[in-house]
Amino acid sequence: MIIHDISMPIYEGMPVYRGRAEKQPRHLLDKQMPEDSINETSIHMNLHTGTHLDTPRHMMETGWTMEDMPLHKLITRCKLFDLTWVEDAITREDLSGLPIQADDFVLLKTQNSLGRVGDADFVYIRQDAARYLAEKGIKGIGIDALGVERDQPGHPTHLAFLERDIIILEGLALKDVQPGDYLLIALPLPIRHAEGAPARAVLLEDLSLLS
Amino acid sequence: MIIHDISMPIYEGMPVYRGRAEKQPRHLLDKQMPEDSINETSIHMNLHTGTHLDTPRHMMETGWTMEDMPLHKLITRCKLFDLTWVEDAITREDLSGLPIQADDFVLLKTQNSLGRVGDADFVYIRQDAARYLAEKGIKGIGIDALGVERDQPGHPTHLAFLERDIIILEGLALKDVQPGDYLLIALPLPIRHAEGAPARAVLLEDLSLLS
Numbered sequence: 001m002i003i004h005d006i007s008m009p010i011y012e013g014m015p016v017y018r019g020r021a022e023k024q025p026r027h028l029l030d031k032q033m034p035e036d037s038i039n040e041t042s043i044h045m046n047l048h049t050g051t052h053l054d055t056p057r058h059m060m061e062t063g064w065t066m067e068d069m070p071l072h073k074l075i076t077r078c079k080l081f082d083l084t085w086v087e088d089a090i091t092r093e094d095l096s097g098l099p100i101q102a103d104d105f106v107l108l109k110t111q112n113s114l115g116r117v118g119d120a121d122f123v124y125i126r127q128d129a130a131r132y133l134a135e136k137g138i139k140g141i142g143i144d145a146l147g148v149e150r151d152q153p154g155h156p157t158h159l160a161f162l163e164r165d166i167i168i169l170e171g172l173a174l175k176d177v178q179p180g181d182y183l184l185i186a187l188p189l190p191i192r193h194a195e196g197a198p199a200r201a202v203l204l205e206d207l208s209l210l211s
Numbered sequence: 212m213i214i215h216d217i218s219m220p221i222y223e224g225m226p227v228y229r230g231r232a233e234k235q236p237r238h239l240l241d242k243q244m245p246e247d248s249i250n251e252t253s254i255h256m257n258l259h260t261g262t263h264l265d266t267p268r269h270m271m272e273t274g275w276t277m278e279d280m281p282l283h284k285l286i287t288r289c290k291l292f293d294l295t296w297v298e299d300a301i302t303r304e305d306l307s308g309l310p311i312q313a314d315d316f317v318l319l320k321t322q323n324s325l326g327r328v329g330d331a332d333f334v335y336i337r338q339d340a341a342r343y344l345a346e347k348g349i350k351g352i353g354i355d356a357l358g359v360e361r362d363q364p365g366h367p368t369h370l371a372f373l374e375r376d377i378i379i380l381e382g383l384a385l386k387d388v389q390p391g392d393y394l395l396i397a398l399p400l401p402i403r404h405a406e407g408a409p410a411r412a413v414l415l416e417d418l419s420l421l422s
Contacts, residue, residue, distance in 0.1 A: 001420070003282045003283055005282060005401070007401050008401070009278060009401050009402075010400055010401055010402045010403065011404070027402065027405070030257065033272045034272065038269055038366065038406075039270075040407075041405060041406060041407075042257045043255070043258060045253060045254060046241065047251070047252055047254060050400075050401075057250050058249055058250055059249055059250075061244045061245065061250075067220060071216060071413060072212060072214055075212065075396070075413075075415075154248075155249065183420075185286070185398065187398045187411035187413065188411060189409055190219070190411060191221045191222070192221065192222040193222070194238070194254075195249075195250045195252060196252075200398035200399060200400060200401060200410070200411070202282060204286075208419045209394075209415070209420040
């Protein structure tokens with residue numbers, strides 16, 4: 001069984017959303033050997049750190065939260081597309097030639113995976129592209145950006161997905177994986193009432209679980 | 212595909228190791244609608260909160276840490292056994308009649324899943340039972356306790372497992388699952404240099420991925 005880990009390592013100094021220092025996780029020592037009989041640490045982290053999922057509550061005052069995340073949408077076949085030629089924003093036109101169908105979980109590999117993930121001008125999904133995917137009826141969208149957009153007023157890209165309960169999986173590390181079909185497993189921490197949660201995500205080449 | 216979520220929900224007031232108040236996670240508001248244009252929160256948590264994995268570093272000064280956790284040991288067939296009749300500690304004798312073999316990932320359901328998980332006297336794995344499992348050559352041990360032992364001096368149960376690189380998965384929520392064989396998927400947050408990490412764990416009834 002070949003497992004591709006597509007999660008961002010979590011550490012102080014890691015790439016964070018638009019490079020903002022206040023988004024850095026802090027990893028704190030509670031107990032340390034040999035003074036203590038064990039090593040034990042805590043973490044303080046924004047729930048949108050590294051690889052993570054958003055829920056509608058992130059952008060909608062009464063949207064549902066992490067305890068209602070349907071896990072069957074996160075253990076699923078997915079299609080990974082290479083969009084590393086896109087320089088700025090993914091548009092409807094960029095997607096229109098791709099074989100995207102209803103109920104697909106779509107992963108987009110961009111220049112973010114090649115070093116731009118923590119930049120202020122990371123590659124994002126433009127509103128028209130998000131609406132195109134929503135109209136297609138996809139199940140979920142995954143991208144190697146720490147947000148699907150860059151603080152656009154009104155957050156139209158997020159809303160195009162969240163209003164239709166399309167899963168948003170951000171912060172994927174896709175540098176070492178090739179385009180193709182995979183089994184995606186993305187499991188978030190089950191944090192009650194949360195508008196998002198960090199997740200561990202992997203791709204398996206063997207799709208037999210779903211056949 | 213039937214998915215059993217065997218993870219503990221994370222929230223302020225959840226059951227924590229031996230009921231210690233300082234182990235409670237804190238879920239903090241960073242941004243809140245309608246004052247802000249989005250909802251965004253952070254969490255402060257001990258890495259041994261809820262469902263989580265230990266690495267050797269937890270009990271050994273130079274043990275390996277979470278970035279070296281082998282994921283193929285965490286997407287694996289497992290055997291779930293019912294030990295809910297044990298009142299205090301699981302002993303070698305309690306396990307000796309069970310069909311446990313080399314390379315098994317063993318999950319133990321106890322009275323902790325029925326309400327004792329946060330108690331000071333939770334059901335734990337006694338040293339002789341841990342040595343028995345280690346001698347069998349199991350791959351991993353999962354239990355519905357927040358620790359495999361209760362602060363025993365020298366941590367002999369932890370060490371029996373960690374010295375042989377046997378995976379320790381703690382804080383499982385097993386109330387609603389029946390004994391049997393499952394596909395276990397337990398994915399921890401990839402926190403660098405960490406002696407443990409919270410994880411989301413599920414059981415699938417379909418074992419076809421492994422056949």
